[in-house]
Amino acid sequence: MSIKQIGVVGAGTMGNGIAQACALAGIPVVMTDIAQAAVDRGLKAIDGSFERLVKKDKLAAEAKARAMSLVGTSTDTAALKDCDLVIEAATENLELKLKLFASLDGLAKPGAIIASNTSSISITRLAAATRRPDKVIGMHFFNPVPVMQLVELIRGLATANETYAAVEAVARQLGKTPVQVKNSPGFVVNRMLCPMINEAIFALSEGLATAQEIDDAMKLGCNHPIGPLALCDLIGVDVQLAVMQVLYEGFKDSKYRPAPLLVEMVEAGYLGRKTGRGFYSYG
Ligand code: NAD
Secondary structure: OOOOOEEEEOOOHHHHHHHHHHHHOOOOEEEEOOOHHHHHHHHHHHHHHHHHHHHOOOOOHHHHHHHHHOEEEEOOHHHHOOOOEEEEOOOOOHHHHHHHHHHHHHHOOOOOEEEEOOOOOOHHHHHOOOOOHHHEEEEEEOOOOOOOOEEEEEEOOOOOHHHHHHHHHHHHHOOOEEEEEEOOOOOOHHHHHHHHHHHHHHHHHOOOOOHHHHHHHHHHHHOOOOOHHHHHHHHOHHHHHHHHHHHHHHHOOHHHOOOHHHHHHHHHOOOEHHHOEOOOEOO
């Protein structure tokens, strides 16, 4: 199964990063969103990201122009009908994604693969909203997409081997390293990363050490490039809570219970960098 044209649904943080990676790899891509403003912002983000590479002499101006010429945009999902692979990167909301998968199934050509970049929703469940569950798979990219090496490829219960093979080839073409993962709450990375951050929040609330000391300890003691609390601010304190809730509900195991301080931070609106305040303050 060869993938010659890719569609990306959602032009936000992840969607525009994925579209950028496709274009840079020489694959024509069409990026769609419900809102024209989001499409415009997404295209601007791709252009800005390429421009920074050009300024740093990491990308030739002609290569940038070639890549930009491969990015199409639309607010009409009909633009996805000729794609061999559609990567859904819309807002993380179960109802929204179930509806989207049913409608993508109706408009994508027969044989096209429909992938989701979801961080937490069951791929098997999304697949069941379509009549092609064998052609549905998780393609979990990491933020920022142009920089991060990993893609978790998540097999739903019905995902066919040919679907996996085709998507694995695309991931490699994008210069990424794929890891095959079974469909399970949090997949691999969030299953381990988010409980570690949660534990750091428990430690902070117990007064074990200050936020800065906890982060310094993990940076210096474990060679982590960033401490768990600073990372939580970067990911979004609300996103961290959402993942813990998925793990807690998915496994029904108390070891995944969200730290009370994490819940309270979200209640207070201290969502991290995006709101200017989380475990640290941002000017
Ligand atoms: P975002 O809010 O930046 O972008 C989401 C975009 O989806 C918005 O532009 C919105 O207008 C659009 N959208 C909403 N409904 C739509 C629809 N019906 N059709 C088309 N577009 C629609 O979100 P994001 O951070 O890019 O996250 C997107 C997905 O990627 C989520 O599933 C999220 O869990 C996952 N993800 C996010 C990260 C991250 O660090 N941000 C990392 C890995 C995976």
